[in-house]
Every structure is written in C-alpha cells, then in structure tokens.
Amino acid sequence: MEEIGFLGLGIMGKAMSMNLLRHGFKLTVWNRTLSRCDELVEHGATIGESPAAVIKKCKYTIAMLSDPAAALSVVFDKDGVLEQIGAGKGYIDMSTVDAETSSKISEAIALKGGSFLEAPVSGSKKPAEDGQLVILAAGERALYDAIIPAFDIMGKKSFFLGQVGNGARMKLVVNMIMGSMMNAFSEGLVLADKSGLDPQTLLDVLDLGAIANPMFKMKGPSMTKSSYPPAFPLKHQQKDMRLALALGDENAVPMPVAAAANEAFKKARSMGLGDLDFSAVHETVASSKGST
C-alpha cells in the first residue's frame, strides 16, 4: 500500500502503528506530545509536524485519539486535518467517540471532497500488538475497501456496518456491557474475599463455568493483587459509559446497571485512578472491605 499517516500514538495508536511498520507499511506519524514519536521513528516511521502535514503527504490517514474533544480538535483546529483533506484522500478515525462527533467529522470532510470512515476497535493493548483487534467500521464503503490491507494487519476481523454512526454505536454498546461486567466481577472478588473465600479459587470456578471469559481470566489475577497496569485507561472506560448512557437516553432505553457502573467508574476517577487500567474500579469496592 501507499504510505499511511497515523495520528495519535497512545497505548493503542503506538501498538497499532508498530504492528503496521513490522508488516512493511510505510508510515508518517504525528502525536500531540512529539516525543512519543521517537520509538516509531527508530522503527522506520517518518514524523509529520502537524495533522495537516500528515494529511498532505498521505493518501490515507488513520487516527487513534482519546475522546470526542481530541478527535474534533485534531480535525477542526489550526493545522488540523481539514486544512489538507480533499478529493482522493481518506481519513479513518479509529478512536472511540459518539455518533454525533463522528458525523460532524464526516460531514466536514465530505464538504472538502474527502472520504471518511469511522472504525473504532474492540480489543485492548495486547490484541493491538498482536493484530487481533475487531474493527467496527462504518462510512464510505470505497474507503473501507481501500484500507482493508491495513485493517487485515491490525485486526482479526473487520465489520462494515453501513452509515457513519453505526461503528460508534456498536462500540459503545460493547463497552457498556464490558464496564458493567467489570463492576459485577469486582464486587464478586471482594465478596468472596470478605466472606472468607479464596479469590483465586473463585477465579478457577468462574473459568470452568458458563460465564468464563477472556477478560476475567486476564484481569482477575492482577486484580486480586491490587495491580492495575494500564492497558485500557479507566478514564476512557468512564467516557465510554457516559457516551453509552447518552445513547440510552436518546433511545429511551432504561440502563440502571450501566448507570450504576458509570457511578463506580466516576468514583474511581475521584480516587485518582483514572490513568490506571479500568479494572482499578475494583478499588472502589476493595478499599472499603475493612469496614463493617
């Protein structure tokens, strides 16, 4: 493929772009904090000095940014994507945002004659490193077809979900379920511990039954040790709960379980845990386990 642009080298962007480089793609990268480009440059990437400079150089540019504010800023602000996007160029935003943010970006890019695809992903740091993400794309079909060679490296499966907004909505539904599960799991671990059971035995029992899943298996052992190295930062999970609850509001879907989970993630943020892994929500229950 031609040279690809990559904007945003956080936990996910770095892992995804390294994976593309390893598979022979040529990349021009940009990150707000420029020093985060260094490791990519050591592996053969070129630095673009702004999002606009990357768009100017590359036919296709991928973004992986933290939240709606970041996604909008990189497109609409000075030296942003809009300054250089135009006919024959494609912009693929893989950040997790709401459908409204995605639509705003899509419309602005269309007005300039460019193409847009939203493509949020399911899967965390390790699947990103291993090219095992699940890609939830929506927008321009021709751009989806053109960027598939890169998606095939980054992901184990790509879905094309139709019009812009459907990728964002699918991703929010998935993370709403995940956030609620993580809270139930945290309460279970603390309940087992406090009622005199060995949490490790609980993990073994869960893993053999109908509710076994990779997330419990992967996060459980570190949670029992109160260790939360960030793979998926808690502040982003809370953002996803907030956006999913807004989607619930829009569609009049009652979501009391998700609303309670959101409160727990907010509590965790207020405890200063936002930059840790989202499994640190466990601390909102565990840190009160000594009280009666």
Ligand SMILES: NC(=O)c1ccc[n+]([C@@H]2O[C@H](COP(=O)([O-])OP(=O)(O)OC[C@H]3O[C@@H](n4cnc5c(N)ncnc54)[C@H](OP(=O)(O)O)[C@@H]3O)[C@@H](O)[C@H]2O)c1
């Ligand atoms: N981590 C996961 O497991 C996971 C899984 C699936 C989806 N996601 C989603 O993927 C996206 C990225 O997640 P991540 O874990 O990689 O997050 P992260 O490590 O916090 O990285 C966020 C990236 O966004 C950039 N950024 C933040 N605000 C910005 C702004 N105003 N202008 C320009 N750039 C800005 C950061 O730049 P700086 O380096 O300058 O701060 C960084 O490159 C999020 O939407 C997240 O919800 C994450």
